[in-house]
Amino acid sequence: MNQTSRDGFTSSFGVLVATLGSAVGLGNIWKFPSLTGANGGAGFLLVYLLATLLVGLPVMIVETMLGRAARANAVSAFDRVAPRRQWWWKSIGWMGFAAALLILAFYSEVAGWVYAYVFKAMAGQIATTDRQVAGAVFAELVANPLSSLLWQWVVLAVTGSIIMFGVARGIEAVTRRLMPLLFILLLVLCARSLTLPGASAGLSFLFSPDLAKITPAVVLTALGLAFFKLSIGMGCMLTYGSYFRDNQNIPLTATRVMFADLSVSLLAGMAIFPAVFAFGFEPAAGPSLVFMTIPAVFTAMPGGTLFMTLFFILTAIASVGAMLSLLEVPVAILSERFGLGRKRASLTTIAAVAALGVPAALSSSLTSDLKVLAMNPFDLFDFLSSNVLLPLGGIMVCLFVGWVYGLPEMARQLSNDGALRNQRLVSVVFLLVRFVAPLSIAAVLLHGLKLF
Numbered sequence: 001m002n003q004t005s006r007d008g009f010t011s012s013f014g015v016l017v018a019t020l021g022s023a024v025g026l027g028n029i030w031k032f033p034s035l036t037g038a039n040g041g042a043g044f045l046l047v048y049l050l051a052t053l054l055v056g057l058p059v060m061i062v063e064t065m066l067g068r069a070a071r072a073n074a075v076s077a078f079d080r081v082a083p084r085r086q087w088w089w090k091s092i093g094w095m096g097f098a099a100a101l102l103i104l105a106f107y108s109e110v111a112g113w114v115y116a117y118v119f120k121a122m123a124g125q126i127a128t129t130d131r132q133v134a135g136a137v138f139a140e141l142v143a144n145p146l147s148s149l150l151w152q153w154v155v156l157a158v159t160g161s162i163i164m165f166g167v168a169r170g171i172e173a174v175t176r177r178l179m180p181l182l183f184i185l186l187l188v189l190c191a192r193s194l195t196l197p198g199a200s201a202g203l204s205f206l207f208s209p210d211l212a213k214i215t216p217a218v219v220l221t222a223l224g225l226a227f228f229k230l231s232i233g234m235g236c237m238l239t240y241g242s243y244f245r246d247n248q249n250i251p252l253t254a255t256r257v258m259f260a261d262l263s264v265s266l267l268a269g270m271a272i273f274p275a276v277f278a279f280g281f282e283p284a285a286g287p288s289l290v291f292m293t294i295p296a297v298f299t300a301m302p303g304g305t306l307f308m309t310l311f312f313i314l315t316a317i318a319s320v321g322a323m324l325s326l327l328e329v330p331v332a333i334l335s336e337r338f339g340l341g342r343k344r345a346s347l348t349t350i351a352a353v354a355a356l357g358v359p360a361a362l363s364s365s366l367t368s369d370l371k372v373l374a375m376n377p378f379d380l381f382d383f384l385s386s387n388v389l390l391p392l393g394g395i396m397v398c399l400f401v402g403w404v405y406g407l408p409e410m411a412r413q414l415s416n417d418g419a420l421r422n423q424r425l426v427s428v429v430f431l432l433v434r435f436v437a438p439l440s441i442a443a444v445l446l447h448g449l450k451l452f
């Protein structure tokens with residue numbers, strides 16, 4: 001592989017947008033509210049914020065750094081930065097390969113629901129503040145095996161045809177223009193939700209923590225969310241990092257993306273929870289929460305149908321940016337390591353996701369009783385990837401950088417060979433990845449999985 005002919009981002013702004021496009025997605029609009037609702041609200045949010053700052057951000061910085069230093073896919077990267085080292089460092093990339101497929105299998109299904117809701121919104125079928133009606137519409141969608149599969153395949157066809165041609169102009173240009181619109185729409189939604197009668201109960205659910213609700217399992221879920229949100233722990237940021245420019249300020253880019261991503265999640269939370277309490281929805285409704293609540297807020301405002309449609313379109317677009325970054329992990333591995341060619345690598349990946357996606361898509365119908373660890377395939381894939389593989393990948397990356405790669409090389413990489421004066425910052429990040437992050441991830445993982 002020739003470095004100069006390798007694909008890559010073309011401008012500093014392009015890097016920022018693509019990285020943000022990877023971070024912002026269904027994680028903010030669907031996962032963050034569902035998990036916050038199901039895990040007791042503000043206490044969960046607090047732990048999630050801590051996990052993001054103390055673990056997520058440092059891991060994001062060093063993972064991206066490894067990618068840029070190696071300029072290769074997630075598997076080959078460790079051959080380059082860890083030549084002649086133990087085999088297990090090289091397994092990080094393969095773990096990422098597996099995690100990417102697992103995440104895509106359920107993520108594409110949720111994206112399918114979003115696509116379906118674009119049409120339901122247009123047809124006025126979800127314009128209701130009645131939780132019974134809203135719940136029935138969602139239940140009907142997911143209980144139908146055929147439409148579940150078809151929507152997932154539509155999503156895979158869309159993202160597959162984009163990834164095949166590289167990220168280039170298409171998606172980068174689209175997300176760059178439309179993401180700000182999603183942000184504005186969320187602000188409008190918040191304003192409406194916050195002025196609903198009874199909205200304050202939602203705010204206190206979101207912002208006044210009840211420490212008793214913070215159990216080890218809750219902490220593990222919050223940590224998993226922090227990884228999921230920042231697209232770290234499975235080689236995704238590593239792969240994107242390999243497309244970064246040499247003079248990109250990695251710590252700064254990561255910090256900006258983290259803050260922007262957090263604000264989208266918080267906006268989504270503030271759009272949803274006041275409405276949950278105002279209209280009497282169940283905060284712990286799980287994956288269906290957003291699909292019932294958001295339409296209710298729009299229904300309660302003028303021009304609802306139009307804005308609701310727009311909202312689901314923008315969410316669909318956000319999901320595309322995130323899925324592309326997930327797809328890029330296996331696609332880069334397959335094309336660079338097996339010489340498959342971009343097109344064949346993309347098709348192989350899409351086919352694998354489609355196959356794994358079948359049990360996930362049918363989790364509310366045909367495979368609902370197919371339980372492993374008391375979870376249906378959809379929940380199992382989500383749990384295994386977010387709560388097991390991502391933290392595990394995160395630990396390995398931290399241990400590798402903290403104990404094998406070392407501070408001098410890290411300082412050289414993160415300062416762009418001395419061009420940036422960020423030594424103090426780099427030392428702090430180093431301490432976090434050498435001690436704080438791996439120890440806390442290990443403790444949370446073992447406790448949360450009830451292994452000790």
Ligand code: TRP
Nearest residue numbers: 023025026027228229231236322
């Ligand atoms: N961060 C994205 C979201 O919140 C999802 C995502 C993209 C992701 N790439 C990833 C999650 C890599 C884990 C790992 O929607």
